[in-house]
Amino acid sequence: MDDRLAGLVPQSVSVLPKPGQLELSWCPAVRPAGRGPDALTQRAAAAVRHLLGCLPWPADAQIGSEPTVTVGIDAGLPAESYRLAIETDRIAITAADEDGAVYATQTIRQLLPDEAWRAASVRTGGHVWTLPCAEIADQPALPWRGAHIDVARHFFTKRELLALVDALAALKLNRLHLHLTDDQGWRIESPSHPALHEVGSHRPRTQISLGRERPRVYDETPHGGYYTLADLAEISAFAAQRGMSLVPEIDLPGHSTALLAALPEFGSGQPPPGGYQVAADWGILSNLLAPLPKSMKLLRDVFGELIGATGAGFVHIGGDECLLDAWRADPRIDQLRRDRGLATADDLHAAFLADVANMLAEDFAARTVVWDEGFASSGRLLRPDTVVMAWRGMQIAREAAQAGHEVVAVPVFPTYFDYAQEKQDSEPLAIGGPVRLEDVAAFAPVPGDWPEPARRQLIGTQFQVWTEYIRDDRSLEYMVFPRACALADVAWSGGPAAWASGSPGRPALRDRIALHLGRLAAAGLDYRPLAGPLPRQQGGSGPRRYRPGYATDQVATRLAKLAAGQEMLPARNAARPRYVDRAAQACLS
Numbered sequence: 132m133d134d135r136l137a138g139l140v141p142q143s144v145s146v147l148p149k150p151g152q153l154e155l156s157w158c159p160a161v162r163p164a165g166r167g168p169d170a171l172t173q174r175a176a177a178a179v180r181h182l183l184g185c186l187p188w189p190a191d192a193q194i195g196s197e198p199t200v201t202v203g204i205d206a207g208l209p210a211e212s213y214r215l216a217i218e219t220d221r222i223a224i225t226a227a228d229e230d231g232a233v234y235a236t237q238t239i240r241q242l243l244p245d246e247a248w249r250a251a252s253v254r255t256g257g258h259v260w261t262l263p264c265a266e267i268a269d270q271p272a273l274p275w276r277g278a279h280i281d282v283a284r285h286f287f288t289k290r291e292l293l294a295l296v297d298a299l300a301a302l303k304l305n306r307l308h309l310h311l312t313d314d315q316g317w318r319i320e321s322p323s324h325p326a327l328h329e330v331g332s333h334r335p336r337t338q339i340s341l342g343r344e345r346p347r348v349y350d351e352t353p354h355g356g357y358y359t360l361a362d363l364a365e366i367s368a369f370a371a372q373r374g375m376s377l378v379p380e381i382d383l384p385g386h387s388t389a390l391l392a393a394l395p396e397f398g399s400g401q402p403p404p405g406g407y408q409v410a411a412d413w414g415i416l417s418n419l420l421a422p423l424p425k426s427m428k429l430l431r432d433v434f435g436e437l438i439g440a441t442g443a444g445f446v447h448i449g450g451d452e453c454l455l456d457a458w459r460a461d462p463r464i465d466q467l468r469r470d471r472g473l474a475t476a477d478d479l480h481a482a483f484l485a486d487v488a489n490m491l492a493e494d495f496a497a498r499t500v501v502w503d504e505g506f507a508s509s510g511r512l513l514r515p516d517t518v519v520m521a522w523r524g525m526q527i528a529r530e531a532a533q534a535g536h537e538v539v540a541v542p543v544f545p546t547y548f549d550y551a552q553e554k555q556d557s558e559p560l561a562i563g564g565p566v567r568l569e570d571v572a573a574f575a576p577v578p579g580d581w582p583e584p585a586r587r588q589l590i591g592t593q594f595q596v597w598t599e600y601i602r603d604d605r606s607l608e609y610m611v612f613p614r615a616c617a618l619a620d621v622a623w624s625g626g627p628a629a630w631a632s633g634s635p636g637r638p639a640l641r642d643r644i645a646l647h648l649g650r651l652a653a654a655g656l657d658y659r660p661l662a663g664p665l666p667r668q669q670g671g672s673g674p675r676r677y678r679p680g681y682a683t684d685q686v687a688t689r690l691a692k693l694a695a696g697q698e699m700l701p702a703r704n705a706a707r708p709r710y711v712d713r714a715a716q717a718c719l720s
Contacts, residue, residue, distance in 0.1 A: 133263040135242045137638045138646035140616045141303060141623035143238065146636075149264035151219045155243075156190045156259040158183050159197045159222070166225070167204025175232035176202040179224065181372060182236045186243070187252040189260060200224065202232055211305070212270030215239070217262050227270075233374040234303050238267060241301070241650065248653035272625025273576065275539050275591025277306030277378070278615065280607075281549075283313035283389075284413070285598040286332075286356035287607060293369055295611070298656055300373030302619035306593060307370045308378040308447060311358075314388035314410040314418070319381070320359045323432045324394065331389035332357040334409040337602075339674045341562070342413065342681075348674065349411060360440040367441040377441050378500065381433065382449030384420040384483060391418055397426050399464055400457035413599045415452045421464060422483040431490060438495045445518065446497045450484050450505030481509035488514040500539075506531045507694060522547075522595070523694035524687065529581055532588035540577075540592045543690060544683045545570035546618065548610050549597040556677050557663055559609070559670035560600050563681030568661075571617035572630045572640050594618045605657040609668055612651055612658035616644045 136146050161180040163172040179202050200222040208214075208227035213235040216223040222239070226232040240247055242262050246254065278299045280287070296307060311318045317331030333355030340348040358366070367377040384399075391398045391407040398407065399419040410416060420426055434446065455476040458464045468479045488499035492514070500518040507527060519536045521528030522543060532538045540546075544566060551564030558564075576592040594615060601607050620628045620640055633639035644661070651658045659668065670676045 133265075134646065136263055136265055138643045139238065139241055140640075140643050140647045141620040142628075142637055142640075142643065143267050143269040145266075145268040147266040149218070149266060151264045153198060153217055153219055153222065153262040153264060154259045155188070155197065155262065157188045157197055158186065159200050161200045161202060164201040164203030164223070164225075167206060171229065172202065172204045175204060175224075175226060175229045178229055178233050178372065179236045182233065183239070186240065186247050187249050189246070189252050189254050189258045198222065202226070204228070204232075209270050210274065212268075213238075215265075215267040215269070217242075217264050217266075219264060222262075230305070230374045231270075233372075234269065235267075237301050237303060237374075238269070241647075245649045245653040248650045250655075271303065271305075271623050273589075273591040273622055275306055275593065276304045276619065276622035277308050277539070277591065277593025278304050278611075279308040279310060279541075279593055279595040281310040281313070281596060281598040282318050282358075283310050283316045283382075283598075285337075285602050286316060286318060286354065287598075287604060288356070289358065289362050289366060291604040291607070292366055294654075294656070295608070296366070296370045296373060296375060298612070298651065298654060299615060299619075300370065300375050301650075302616060303374070303623055304593075304615070304619050305375055306378050306445075306591075307366075307375045308380060308593060309366075310380045310382070310447075310597075312381045312389060313386045314416050315413070316355065316409060317389040317393065318357045319363070319379075319433070319437060320357055321433055321436055322360070323436065324429065326393040327390065327433070328357040330393040331409060334411050336411045338412050339600075341560075341600075341678055344678075347412070350674075360436060363437070364440040367443070376445070377443055378445045378447055379437055379441060379443050380447035380449060380500075381430075381437070382451070383430070383487065384422060384480070385415070385418075385451065385453035386449060387420045388416050388418045390420065394429070397421055397429060398457075400461045415454060417454045417457055419453060419455070419457045421461070422458070422479060422486075423463065423467065427486065427490065430487060431494060434491060434495060434497075438491075438497055444497055445500055446491050446495075447500040447520075448484060448487050448491075448505075449502060450480070450508075451502035451522075453480060453504065455480060475509075477508040478512060481505065481512035484517070485512050485514050488517050492516070503527045503531060503694065506534070506536060507696070518590070523690040525578060526691060527694035528589070529578075529585055532581070532585040535588070537588055537590045540589060541595055542687065544687045545574050546592065546594050547597070548594050548614050549599070549601065550683055551677070551680070552610075552614065552659055553663065554679065555663075557669050558677045559606065559664070559668065560675045560677060561610075561680060562597070562600055563679070563686065564683060566614070566683060568614055568617050568641075568644070569630050571614050571621065572628045574618075574621050575627050576621060577625055592618070592622050605668075608657040609659050609664070612656055613644050613648060613661070616640075616647055 163176045213226040213231035215235045224235045321327040336349045399421045491497040503521040506519045519531040550566040551558045551561035554565045628640040
């Protein structure tokens with residue numbers, strides 16, 4: 132088998148090599164094949180034409196003299212699937228839908244030389260690109276295959292996000308989950324409430340020490356930024372052209388300090404001494420948005436602006452890591468709880484998330500996603516079509532699935548890519564670790580011992596990059612790649628990937644990733660080599676030096692206990708504020 136056919140990431144379901152190769156010197160013409168509904172076929176052909184037209188072909192287009200690509204639709208195929216036939220004189224794509232046609236095009240891109248991943252052609256004259264002839268049949272096992280990027284803790288430019296989207300979409304990931312708000316920053320322009328982006332998007336300094344280290348150490352450089360609604364519309368459109376849907380997140384009712392710094396009148400209980408300030412520290416703060424009618428009006432305004440710009444069909448509303456003491460201590464909120472006939476603040480937490488979900492569904496036709504605390508607090512109150520992202524372990528994922536919720540499996544180990552990639556001094560600073568490539572490859576997002584009804588509710592998985600200790604574009608790319616390649620392979624196939632020893636139908640993932648790194652290099656991405664970090668990627672001996680942080684095995688064990696209700700987060704001591712890292716939830720004594 133041609134190395135390129137054996138080096139696809141994710142691996143296609145069926146790859147049948149054929150004799151010969153197809154030569155291409157410029158972008159081929161793309162034509163609808165006349166199969167399937169005309170409007171859908173035209174859209175699919177336009178999507179293929181756009182993606183192929185973005186490639187840096189080695190010569191200028193010469194209409195009419197190049198092999199053609201035909202695109203047809205077969206509604207009888209499973210969603211997102213495609214059939215790709217490469218012959219010596221033509222390419223034929225038959226897809227279930229527009230997304231399937233896009234994924235077929237991404238497969239073509241991987242089969243082209245690495246030069247196809249550059250921004251401009253580096254060869255001229257008689258040079259041609261070749262494609263190995265083959266018949267490929269492919270379809271994903273899971274409908275949700277995501278990438279989560281936290282842009283709230285550290286802001287990343289639109290240019291960097293577009294580069295990431297292009298590289299992630301090439302792996303056939305189909306959800307771009309942007310964590311847009313948190314205690315440390317609000318990243319969304321709001322014309323109706325401009326203080327949100329004018330005040331909430333900036334902080335004066337940033338913690339650079341790990342959670343347990345004392346004294347705390349800060350970078351005293353101001354940090355900030357936000358995306359205009361036009362930026363978010365552009366990011367969403369760019370992702371959609373590549374088969375990815377934007378899933379924006381506004382974290383509620385906790386992780387809302389940046390919101391309250393801009394609009395303090397929406398807070399709960401007594402404000403902190405000195406008032407709300409965009410946080411420079413990491414962790415779980417006790418500041419909560421008040422679940423009152425005026426807050427719902429604010430959220431309707433903000434979600435209306437966000438969804439109006441992006442057209443998002445899924446919206447994440449957080450629901451995680453809420454210390455509810457401020458709600459219990461606020462007479463207005465406690466009276467609201469009693470008026471609604473709710474027994475506890477936990478019930479009010481779930482009811483608030485249901486209220487927001489109802490508003491998103493009824494006013495904007497959007498489905499809601501929550502972290503698993505939103506289910507665990509009182510799942511019976513959640514809107515039934517709420518999607519649960521289970522980050523605290525597979526047991527809480529199973530419980531949410533058995534309760535009838537669609538579930539995305541995102542356990543800290545091994546889907547949290549803010550953890551170090553190895554436990555060694557050459558790595559840069561990370562919150563803990565390790566989460567190795569081999570660990571991601573071994574992940575089974577749909578456990579075989581689950582009952583079949585629960586397995587049907589498990590709709591996918593995704594990786595998470597929380598950016599407390601990831602401060603720039605190069606560091607972000609280093610933490611994402613090549614682990615995202617392994618996650619994409621697992622998400623596409625629905626099960627673990629053979630890491631070191633493959634089979635005739637499924638080459639080893641290590642070898643396939645090794646080939647894919649050449650594509651990433653041509654694209655200019657600062658990935659981590661398989662042999663370990665380059666000298667410029669290491670943490671050195673200063674503030675970015677490697678320290679062990681939180682061990683992933685201990686984190687996973689403690690989170691499972693928290694999710695099962697066997698242990699509780701500590702209550703806030705109002706007289707002595709305490710910060711608890713996301714990872715430290717699992718390591719508190």
